[in-house]
């Protein structure tokens with residue numbers, strides 16, 4: 001079977017461009033013993049992939065040049081020589097950025113699509129949702145009645161986080177870029193939302209919607225957002241540092257915010273995290289998510305770009321705010 005895959009041509013600095021990638025035709029081998037042939041249905045594009053394009057080892061290896069890139073994907077089994085999977089089954093893999101693949105069946109995760117669409121496993125019911133849950137539940141330990149600021153509130157992690165925090169009985173304020181995203185954050189439960197692009201004083205804009213201050217900040221953006229959070233956090237406030245997307249395409253080193261000194265005076269607690277270090281919380285997440293979904297409290301939002309060839313554009317779109325909810329590519 002013929003298939004296409006996307007290769008990274010070179011390691012990059014600055015914003016990703018179309019010439020950084022190649023779309024390569026390949027022939028998928030028929031499955032051998034213990035293998036399956038899978039057609040991808042949806043692939044995930046995520047901000048962390050930008051780090052893998054820099055050629056520097058962080059908590060994860062860089063992408064290999066001249067080879068199919070990796071990333072979350074859900075697909076359908078077409079042919080199987082593996083006992084645990086049959087044609088028509090849905091599986092999740094890290095073999096994204098390609099139309100399909102032949103791989104060992106025991107390296108794939110079978111997913112149950114009785115109640116959820118397959119792509120939900122790349123979004124709210126997958127690592128995206130788990131990231132929001134870990135940040136709110138484990139890192140921040142959000143309590144009922146507390147006020148949480150969710151940054152990048154209209155994005156994948158942000159929109160999941162707003163809904164989870166509301167389901168936990170918190171007050172949620174969100175920030176997002178643009179009036180329609182502000183309305184979107186409110187439509188999924190945010191008590192107030194601020195268009196950070198429409199203000200040159202984010203500290204004051206947050207104070208206006210949370211005059212008593214915030215108990216917790218979910219950091220997805222960095223830069224001026226972080227500075228404004230330091231100003232608005234109450235005594236004993238907590239910060240979950242999940243990501244700082246504002247910096248991912250930067251070519252120069254950032255300076256440390258002057259007001260970091262509030263960490264001391266307000267006895268703030270800041271903890272970064274990588275979701276894969278917290279997989280033990282998965283059963284608790286599934287239990288809570290199922291309960292919230294059954295109660296109609298969750299709306300799994302997605303932005304879908306069609307066609308593997310458009311995956312680089314979808315990825316670049318994350319840095320231009322082109323998504324509401326999870327950015328996915330439909331194959």
Ligand SMILES: NC(=O)c1ccc[n+]([C@@H]2O[C@H](COP(=O)([O-])OP(=O)(O)OC[C@H]3O[C@@H](n4cnc5c(N)ncnc54)[C@H](OP(=O)(O)O)[C@@H]3O)[C@@H](O)[C@H]2O)c1
Pocket residue numbers: 046047048128131152153154155156157158175176177178181220221241242243244245246247273274275276318319320321322323324325326327
């Ligand atoms: N720690 C972990 O394990 C983990 C796991 C998953 C994700 N993350 C992090 O969580 C954050 C959100 O990820 P996601 O997958 O949910 O992506 P996302 O929020 O769905 O998409 C990225 C959003 O970030 C905002 N953005 C992009 N460039 C920006 C800039 N220069 N300044 C301010 N905002 C900018 C845009 O929203 P606006 O239009 O509102 O600006 C964009 O829609 C990222 O920082 C990511 O690295 C961390």
